[in-house]
Each structure stands twice: as C-alpha cells, then as structure tokens.
Amino acid sequence: MTAFLLNLATLAAISGILASTLNFIVGYAGIFSVAHAVFFGLGAYGGAQVALLLVPDPFLACFVAALIAGGLSLCLALPALRVRGEYFVAASLGLQMVAATLFAELKPLTGGIGGLVGIPRPEIFGTVVPVLPLALAALALILFLTARLQRGAFGRTLQSIRDADSAAEALGKNVNAAKTLAVAFACAGAGVAGALYALHLSFINVESFTLDQSIQIMAMVIIGGTGTLWGPLVGAIMLLSLPAVLSFIPFIPPTEVGAVQQIIYGLAMTLLMIFRPAGLVGDQTKGRSTS
Amino acid sequence: MLFLQLLLNGLQVGAIYALTAAGFALIFGATKIFHVAHGTAFTIAGYVFLFAWRAGWPGWAGAAAAVLAAMAFGVAMERYVYRPIQRHEGSFFTVFVAAFGVGIVVQNVIGMIAGRGFATVDTPLSFSAEILPDVFVAPMLWISLATAAVLFIALTVFLTRHPAGVGLRALSQNPDLVRTYGLSSNGLSVLAFAIGSALAAPAAIVTVMTTGLNEAIGHQVMLISIAATIVGGIGSLRGAALAGMMLGIAESLALQFVDTQWAEAVSFLVLFGFIIFRPSGIFGVVQTR
Numbered sequence: 020m021t022a023f024l025l026n027l028a029t030l031a032a033i034s035g036i037l038a039s040t041l042n043f044i045v046g047y048a049g050i051f052s053v054a055h056a057v058f059f060g061l062g063a064y065g066g067a068q069v070a071l072l073l074v075p076d077p078f079l080a081c082f083v084a085a086l087i088a089g090g091l092s093l094c095l096a097l098p099a100l101r102v103r104g105e106y107f108v109a110a111s112l113g114l115q116m117v118a119a120t121l122f123a124e125l126k127p128l129t130g131g132i133g134g135l136v137g138i139p140r141p142e143i144f145g146t147v148v149p150v151l152p153l154a155l156a157a158l159a160l161i162l163f164l165t166a167r168l169q170r171g172a173f174g175r176t177l178q179s180i181r182d183a184d185s186a187a188e189a190l191g192k193n194v195n196a197a198k199t200l201a202v203a204f205a206c207a208g209a210g211v212a213g214a215l216y217a218l219h220l221s222f223i224n225v226e227s228f229t230l231d232q233s234i235q236i237m238a239m240v241i242i243g244g245t246g247t248l249w250g251p252l253v254g255a256i257m258l259l260s261l262p263a264v265l266s267f268i269p270f271i272p273p274t275e276v277g278a279v280q281q282i283i284y285g286l287a288m289t290l291l292m293i294f295r296p297a298g299l300v301g302d303q304t305k306g307r308s309t310s
Numbered sequence: 311m312l313f314l315q316l317l318l319n320g321l322q323v324g325a326i327y328a329l330t331a332a333g334f335a336l337i338f339g340a341t342k343i344f345h346v347a348h349g350t351a352f353t354i355a356g357y358v359f360l361f362a363w364r365a366g367w368p369g370w371a372g373a374a375a376a377v378l379a380a381m382a383f384g385v386a387m388e389r390y391v392y393r394p395i396q397r398h399e400g401s402f403f404t405v406f407v408a409a410f411g412v413g414i415v416v417q418n419v420i421g422m423i424a425g426r427g428f429a430t431v432d433t434p435l436s437f438s439a440e441i442l443p444d445v446f447v448a449p450m451l452w453i454s455l456a457t458a459a460v461l462f463i464a465l466t467v468f469l470t471r472h473p474a475g476v477g478l479r480a481l482s483q484n485p486d487l488v489r490t491y492g493l494s495s496n497g498l499s500v501l502a503f504a505i506g507s508a509l510a511a512p513a514a515i516v517t518v519m520t521t522g523l524n525e526a527i528g529h530q531v532m533l534i535s536i537a538a539t540i541v542g543g544i545g546s547l548r549g550a551a552l553a554g555m556m557l558g559i560a561e562s563l564a565l566q567f568v569d570t571q572w573a574e575a576v577s578f579l580v581l582f583g584f585i586i587f588r589p590s591g592i593f594g595v596v597q598t599r
Contacts, residue, residue, distance in 0.1 A: 282414070
C-alpha cells in the first residue's frame with residue numbers, strides 16, 4: 020500500500036510539473052499547445068539515454084533532458100510566432116503526430132514500439148535514491164519560478180501579449196523573443212518531467228508520449244483552471260487519483276476502468292467549458308477563459 | 311504498375327478525406343466554429359451503418375440511418391454545446407476543449423458497446439479485381455469517387471442557387487448583416503451543422519466497407535479534416551475538398567518510398583509546412599495574424 024501511494028505521489032508530482040509548465044504557456048502567454056507530450060517524450064528519451072550510456076546521475080539526466088526539450092522547443096515556437104488561434108492548435112497537432120511517428124520509428128534512439136528497458140535507478144554519490152524527493156523538488160522549483168515570472172516584468176509582458184499583442188509591440192516589447200523564451204521554459208520543464216519519469220519507471224515507450232497524453236495534460240490544466248498557480252496541480256492530482264478511486268468501485272469491471280475514466284474526464288472537460296470555463300480554481304468573476 | 315496501384319488507392323482515400331474535409335470547411339466557414347467533434351460524427355455514422363448491416367437491414371436503410379445519426383449529432387452539438395459556450399463569449403479554445411471532451415466520451419462509449427479494434431462489413435463491392443496486369447481495383451473505388459463527385463456538385467449547386475445556400479455563404483461573410491436582413495443566423499448555423507455532418511456519413515460508410523473502422527478513428531478523421539481545411543485555405547470549400555484529395559494521394563504515393571507507419575506523418579508534414587510558409591493555404595485569402 021505504501022509503495023502504491025509512493026508511486027502515485029511520484030507520478031502526481033511529475034504530472035504536476037507537466038501541467039504547471041503547460042499552464043505557463045496556455046494561461047499566461049496564450050499559446051494553446053497540444054504537443055506538450057512531445058517535449059515530455061524528448062526529455063524522457065534524453066534522460067534515459069544519459070542514464071543508460073553514461074551515469075545514472077539524476078541531475079545530469081534532468082539537465083540534458085531540459086537542454087534537448089528546450090532546444091527543440093523551437094519547433095513549437097516557430098509556428099507560435101507565425102500564426103495563432105485555430106492555426107496554431109492545428110500546427111501543434113501536426114507536430115504531435117509527426118513526433119509520435121518519429122518516436123516509434125527511430126529505433127536506435129528510442130527503441131521503437133518496444134521502448135527503452137532497464138533504465139538504471141538514479142544514484143547520487145553512489146547511493147540509490149528514490150525519484151519522489153527529486154520530483155517534489157523539481158515541482159517546487161517550477162512553481163516558484165512560475166510565481167516569480169508571473170509577477171515580474173516577463174510575466175506581465177507575456178500577459179500583455181496574450182491580451183493584445185500589437186499593443187505590447189507598440190510599447191516596445193519584443194513579442195517574438197518573449198514568446199520563444201516562454202515556450203523554451205515550458206518545454207524544458209516538460210523535459211525535466213520526462214527524465215524523472217524515465218528514471219522512476221525504468222521503462223519508457225512511445226505509448227506515454229502520444230496525443231492522448233497531451234490531451235490528458237491539457238485536461239489537467241483546464242479542469243484545474245488556466246492561468247492560476249495551483250489549478251494545474253489540483254487538476255493533475257484529481258485526474259491521476261481517478262483510476263485509483265475507480266478501481267475501488269466494485270461494479271465497474273476492471274477491463275472497463277480505463278474507458279470509464281476517460282468518459283469521466285471527457286465529460287468533465289465539456290461540462291466545465293459550458294458552465295465554468297475558468298476551471299475549478301480559476302477566477303469566476305472573469306467568467307471566461309482568456310482567448 | 312506499383313505507382314498506378316498506389317495512385318488508385320490514393321484516389322479512394324482522397325475521396326473520403328475530401329468529403330469529410332468539405333463538411334468541416336462548410337461548418338467552419340459558415341459558423342466560425344472549429345468543430346473538432348466532426349470526426350465523432352464520422353465515427354457515429356460508421357457504427358450506425360455497421361450495426362444496421364449486422365442487424366440485416368438493407369444497405370440503403372443503413373445508409374439513411376447513418377446520415378440521420380450524423381446530422382442529429384451535429385445539430386445536437388450546435389444546440390447543446392457550442393451555442394451555450396458562445397452565449398458567454400467563450401474563446402475558440404473553450405469551444406475546442408468542450409468538443410474534444412465530447413469526442414473522448416463518444417469514443418469510449420462506442421468502445422464499451424461495440425468492442426475495441428477494427429470492424430468491417432464484407433460486401434461483393436469491396437472485392438478487388440485485376441483490371442490491368444498487377445493492378446487491383448474494387449468496385450468501391452468507382453462508387454466512392456462517384457459519390458464524392460455527385461455530392462460535391464450537389465453542394466455547389468445548393469450553395470450558389472438555393473436561397474438557404476446563399477444564406478450560408480452570407481453568414482460566413484457577414485453574420486451581423488445576415489441578422490440585419492432578418493434571416494435567422496441560428497437557423498443557418500443549424501443548417502450548416504446538419505449538412506456538414508451529413509457529408510461525413512458517406513465517407514464513413516465507404517470506410518466501413520473497405521478498410522474498416524475502430525472506435526478511435528474519429529481522431530484521425532478530425533485531424534485530416536483540419537489539415538485539409540487549412541492546406542486548402544480556410545473559407546474555401548473547393549480548396550478543402552481538393553486538399554483532402556491531395557493529402558490522400560500524397561499519403562498513398564509516399565508508400566513507394568517509406569513504410570506504412572509514415573503515411574499519416576506525411577499529411578502532417580504537409581500541414582506543418584503550409585502553416586509555417588503559407589498559412590493562408592492554397593485558395594485562401596491572406597489573413598492577418
């Protein structure tokens with residue numbers, strides 16, 4: 020039971036990082052990416068390869084993962100600078116589909132459908148450590164950074180771009196640089212989450228980095244509340260504990276738990292958008308999510 | 311000969327893509343709603359036809375039921391999901407998420423009822439015959455091409471000649487003026503959803519009778535429709551249908567060089583390229599960012 024709860028807590032912390040970083044670009048910068056799982060995957064493969072080929076040092080793995088995911092975030096930043104709204108969602112969908120194919124086909128780097136197995140446990144100075152404290156520390160760091168950035172000049176610039184980018188540009192803000200930086204920060208965070216995920220499970224394959232995963236991360240952000248600090252975390256914990264809760268309900272056959280879980284979060288997404296578009300934690304006085 | 315075979319396969323896939331994309335483009339053009347649950351209408355129509363067929367209904371009755379089911383779904387989406395959201399001025403992303411949620415729910419409900427995995431109906435129409443050396447063609451190819459052509463001509467005539475069709479085009483150009491002239495923009499929206507969703511049904515039926523469908527196919531259909539609409543140029547029905555046909559042929563011809571797993575990625579690479587280099591699409595007017 021303890022092992023089960025520890026596992027759940029670790030996954031919740033990792034999902035919390037993913038949801039918080041996605042919220043950073045969706046909620047503050049107005050960049051509606053449905054390709055977050057791509058950068059989660061890049062980080063996971065990068066971190067896993069570091070642990071497999073070099074040393075199972077979690078800090079090095081996270082650093083490399085952040086570097087890869089942050090660097091390749093240009094793939095997402097480029098369309099974000101060119102287009103917005105529906106076009107950008109379509110571009111990120113396209114990126115997600117192409118990346119999932121690449122993950123499944125580049126067998127030397129990703130192990131293909133079979134994935135990478137036997138990723139060693141993380142070690143710090145020769146002692147094996149669990150991933151949970153690392154994940155919690157990373158989550159705390161991300162939340163702290165998000166809160167600082169949100170209040171500081173950079174966060175204000177992003178929000179002004181979200182609300183009126185021509186006005187921001189007229190005031191001398193470098194819109195392109197701000198957007199690129201925001202995307203790089205969010206994607207690097209997702210990369211760190213990926214490295215921790217790979218070290219925690221010691222096995223990864225393309226299944227965890229598909230469109231479904233991106234949608235689930237998005238659902239966490241939406242259900243919790245976009246543009247809030249704690250909303251994404253609340254959403255992540257709720258969605259992750261859902262399958263555990265459902266498995267205790269006797270009349271649902273175990274084979275259908277996955278489907279019932281998906282139906283519940285699909286319904287939650289639709290109903291929230293109709294009746295409470297700012298999410299559970301969001302500011303209800305605004306009454307709508309920002310566009 | 312491989313080239314010809316792939317081209318013919320591509321035409322069949324392209325006809326399906328063109329029909330769904332035209333439906334999506336019609337809805338998006340007239341109502342400005344990014345109807346991501348369009349793939350769900352396709353899935354529903356396909357499974358209705360499948361169940362009707364297995365229940366022993368004649369083909370035409372099953373097809374009619376499938377069209378009606380798709381229309382009912384589209385109209386219900388407009389009435390119960392999109393309109394309430396638009397009433398409180400929800401952003402496009404609110405609409406996107408709500409529609410995506412519906413898609414997830416329907417996909418899983420169908421998975422629970424009909425079972426997961428591919429399902430198909432076998433008819434004499436889907437048996438291939440050798441028409442040229444090493445080139446195999448099933449009668450379904452000609453049927454799907456003819457269906458796509460007839461429906462597309464009918465749609466064009468409707469949009470240019472019939473008052474309601476002209477109303478739809480007016481709605482896409484200037485919704486406020488439509489209301490000023492006393493036309494019901496709500497009524498026209500419902501009409502756009504009914505026709506657009508109905509266009510997904512024949513494509514779904516062709517898919518059931520050839521490659522088969524599974525409960526998750528709606529995702530793929532939706533993605534292809536979006537891709538074709540953007541590549542063709544938003545607001546252009548002709549562009550969407552043409553781009554759908556092109557994407558189908560491109561996916562098929564790409565098989566000459568790469569494995570089947572890459573086919574879908576080809577469409578999205580094309581989409582990604584268009585968004586970065588020519589966001590207005592083939593026939594689109596240049597839009598401001």
